[in-house]
Amino acid sequence: MRLSTKLLITAAAFLAGGAGIYGFAYHLYPPPSVRDRQSATPAPAPPLSAPPGPSVDQLYDECVRGAWPTVKDADVRAAACSKALQTRQLKPDQIALARLTRGIARTALGDRVLAAEDYSEALKHYDGAIDPRNPDSLNLYRRATSLHAMGETDRALSDYGDAIRVDPSNSLAYLGRGVLLATRKRSFNRAIEDFDKVLVLQPDNVDALIARGNAYSQLGDNGRALADLDRAIQLAPNNAQAYVIRGLANNRRGQKQLAMQDYDTALRYAPRYSQALANRAALLSEEGKYDQAISDLDESIKADSDNPVAYYNRGYAHFAKHEYAKALADYDAAIKLEPGMGRAYNNRCLIRAITGKDLVAGLQDCDTAQKLMPLNLDVRDTRGFIYLKLGDPRLAVKEYDDALDVDPNRPLALYGRGIARIMIGETREGEGDKAAALILDPEVAQQFAPFGLK
Template sequence: MNNEFYQRGLEKAKQKDYAGAIEEFSHALQLIPYSAQAYIQRGLAYYDSGAIHQAVSDYTQALNYYPDSVEASYCRALARVALKNLPGALEDVDRAIRLNPYHAAAYNLRGIVRRKQGDIQDAIASFKKAAELYLAQQDKENCRLCLSKIKQLQPPEKPEVPQQTFTSAPIVSTNAYFTQLLEKAEKGDTREAIADLNWVLQADPQDAQAYCCRGVVRCKMGNYQEAIADFNQALLLNFKDAVVYRNRGKARCLLGDNQGAIADFNQALQIQPEDALVYVARGNAYRAAGDYLGAIADYTQALQINADDAQAYYNRGIAYTFLEEMQNAIADYQRAASIYCEKEDWENYHQVLNSLQKIQKHSPESKQQKYNLLHQRLLRLVGGYWEIAQRLIEQQQDYHPGMSQEWYLQKVIDDLERDRGR
């Protein structure tokens, strides 16, 4: 618009001379009374000067002349929010979005309106859409602001509650926003959760919590190497939380890196020494590495922290079967089954019952495994001091030369148990 009054009005508005701007726009409208743009600009000047009702009147006049004006619809919505006319504001902002589906500020304003109306989930959806559009427009600052609003709207973080499963420890987030994404992943929407986390990291590549969260989701998807990469990045960004070490340890264990997993679980326990879940996870790593005594010690420690941890009982029972201590294994299986029954966790309950039925049929699968079992049993009998066991073995080798190593181990075990009246 080349009207001289209109141009002077724009200049005065830039200088924050709103009274002068209103006067100039009024002169422009006397010359061109059907100028929607002049009404919009005068409305903005009224709004900035605090005359909200006059601003709404001008935006309405602009829409009368130009009903498809995105700017007039958005500006009137903004003014109506200031006047607490939330239904009118929602109607205007929805019109602006229909006219321009890529209007990031309109989605942001819609989120504000819906939050004020108490529809939190709809508000979150609007802020998320605004964040996506801001990100596409490379407006990372406004994108971060939208993410911050989303986080503020999430419910308070729930305390970690141990979950009794055989496959993994429960996932724990570091703040409420990521809690929602992780719950989404738990329900099976892992691809959507990953997509959400990807655009969070596009907005802020230094968000260590987002890397941790994405690592947990990738671990759930079975992408253990990618998960480890995310946990590594979280640690590089100095997010040294127990949840990072615990979940990276889980991923390393599932990849067969038992010693690396144990190192991670050690780190997690330094941060959270009373975390029963980490003791169970480290016990699983010890068991996978063939250290059944270490595994039993960790499961026992977990049970000292949480006496009703069915997972710890079940896994300790497995470790006892490897040591051929079947009575202890049966006792642990029965205790696990009772807890699962009380919780009405029928899937795990039946799995424990199946293990109980098979326990009498358990046998070592290889010569090496038989040797490992005998080695562990003898180590327990001598209190963990292998030097004592070695001397006893050497004595048997002197008395009975030419026998197999397994024979010597069994002989020493039999003699010690007989002497102790077992």
């Protein structure tokens, strides 16, 4: 018996909640204290006897300068932010931005618990700093980013909208709202409208090109998607996320080899990029290169231990190698992280049926999978198989009938029904089902035989 469900591809996360596809929060809008410092008369040089080492201003600048942190610079940025905060010499607005930036860096590093603490502290500051009678667009945007990262989608959308109303030229807010609409609401057309506005204001905004390219790809508009992603890579040839998103776009249009090349390139620029590793592993598994896939997934999970897709795909690879205990542990982890992952329940049910352990729990898994994916025929096949293992062929026949009513050419369902019919005495009908299944797939019998089902 083989897994009949597909491998999953994990999208490269945008925003503070992932790899950091965000604009230049500091570069475009330096805080007032930094603007003042930039325009002030240069301070006299320190005496020669002064000990070497970066000043508070230098540490803060290293923390917040430029775009939000990405997987490529998250280590360095998080360390700089920590050092700046440890000086205890930052002003309240600087503390908030440093904590928000460190939260984004920590998220990119997979440390979501500490990141959540940073987001929470940043949010407290912006809640107190924003005057509802005269709100500041940049602070609204930063509060929206904190809310977005914490999963408070509706409040974040409201703040992005308010930031835009206060300053219609705030490209960061358009970009943030567009990303949220695409990733949390899956409103790709509305997201594209926001990305269009960013690109009117900043025609070479790489983040907006990547995000719009991803949205077009999700809608199946491959031409526009690849045009945006190719342009982003032309502008920023070392941007790992651009390659991952283009890899996703190529995979969606069936160009597996091009997708693999994109993931390989992304990993040359960012070797610990969790989504790139997980997606490359999915393609390796499809090619039957399970050891290589597991190696990639081990590294992906080290970089981001909260990605359920990585555990699911590693479980798939372990299953293919008949390493059922390891596969079961991975499906347990995937379900713990994402309780609504129906495919993981289905595969865990199958493993329990194959090993003959916890068959009742396996049936419960199949029931849950069916509730989550009522139209998925793979679940019907798995339920039929577990009923065979439980010694209840009549219920197995019903499951296989339901699958074959939708698709009469399913070899697994035909052969399984054939076995079940023979078990209840309908030998002629059962042999007919098995013969039909063998015509469709000459190897189908080999999938049942190791489990004592012929």
